[in-house]
Amino acid sequence: MIRTRDREVTVHIATPSPAPSATPRHIPDLSLEGTRAGLTEAALEAFVRLADIWRLTSRQASALLGESERTWFRIKSRTWTGVLSQDALTRISATVGLYKGLHLLFSDPLADEWVRRPNTETVFGGDSPVDFMIKGGIPAMLETRGYVDALRGGL
Template identity: 40%
Template sequence: MNLASTAYSSSAYSYPKSRFEPTVLVDLNSRAERERLSKSALLGFFKLAGAWQLRDEDARELLGGLSASSFYDWKKNPERVLDVDRITRISYLLGVYKALHILYGEELADEWVQLPNSNLIFGGRTPLALMLGGGLLAMQTVRRLLDARRGGL
């Protein structure tokens, strides 16, 4: 009896088909993808900054330390191509915004980032303070916490 004739084939060990398709990852190293996403990312970020009532200095810091002149230029004219770091930052922040609006009512969702938080991650600070001090990794942490709370992870 040879192995080819056994009842067990490699397909017997494959995962069953799912009605859920895996998300196609966006290649942010592709300039074309960044061109496609940049304007809407900036418009979303400025909407978020308004909803969270961010000070301009804090909004600039969340964008990675953007100068005041560049910040106001971007606000007036969001037609530009962002670098990978800035698109990633905005992506995390928009994910936080979305998760907050799924988890909480409108008012609390927009206030949450400015409220002191007793979760060990925040140590009594506000989520905004954590993200301002911790940069990209802190934004990722807050996003993952909220996604876990809403059952997304």
């Protein structure tokens, strides 16, 4: 409080607030079967819809998922009762992120066809993005998603 001749004035001195702590984002512990079990149903629902939208063959869908065609048919018919692996959840996350990025970048028809079209960009070597991802597995899936994200960001 500061007193002048005529009045008292309360002064609040602003102190710098502490820097925000670098709290890490919450990343689910996918090493726990319970965590994976809780994510499996929604992840599979998203992937089945995505495979349909992208008009993937059973071979392509099962290869992207990292499962056998037999398992893919059971997943698609909703008779599979397993729990997805860390790898399968990562694969689904990459493809769903890719789907979202494509729809932010292109019109719906092109966004849905882009993964099947041959691509002359160096990263794809003339293959379609889906074939590139099947051949290269998770690293190629993440690279494809990063490529689309970079296009969106103007890089």
